[in-house]
Amino acid sequence: MGDRWHVEVDRSLCIGAAMCTNHAPDRFRLDSARQSHAVDPDTDANEQVLAAAEGCPVEAITITLNGSGEPVFPPEQ
Numbered sequence: 001m002g003d004r005w006h007v008e009v010d011r012s013l014c015i016g017a018a019m020c021t022n023h024a025p026d027r028f029r030l031d032s033a034r035q036s037h038a039v040d041p042d043t044d045a046n047e048q049v050l051a052a053a054e055g056c057p058v059e060a061i062t063i064t065l066n067g068s069g070e071p072v073f074p075p076e077q
């Protein structure tokens with residue numbers, strides 16, 4: 001606990017499938033082009049955000065640790 005995350009959506013990958021907004025409606029918004037963005041890109045570690053990243057069919061959502069940049073999702077191979 002206590003980790004801070006940085007959340008990014010790669011708009012070149014996002015296909016507007018809206019899984020992220022289903023998993024974490026407070027955390028992701030679709031714009032008028034049906035592209036997702038993080039409402040708050042710098043956030044406390046949060047299970048809903050992780051579920052959204054895991055649920056994205058095209059892995060457009062990346063989460064890194066704020067500060068170190070260490071990958072949270074997708075996990076390092």
Ligand code: SF4
Pocket residue numbers: 009013014015016017018019020021035036055056057058059060061
């Ligand atoms: S789940 Fe992935 S593809 Fe779908 S809107 Fe969210 S970021 Fe885009």
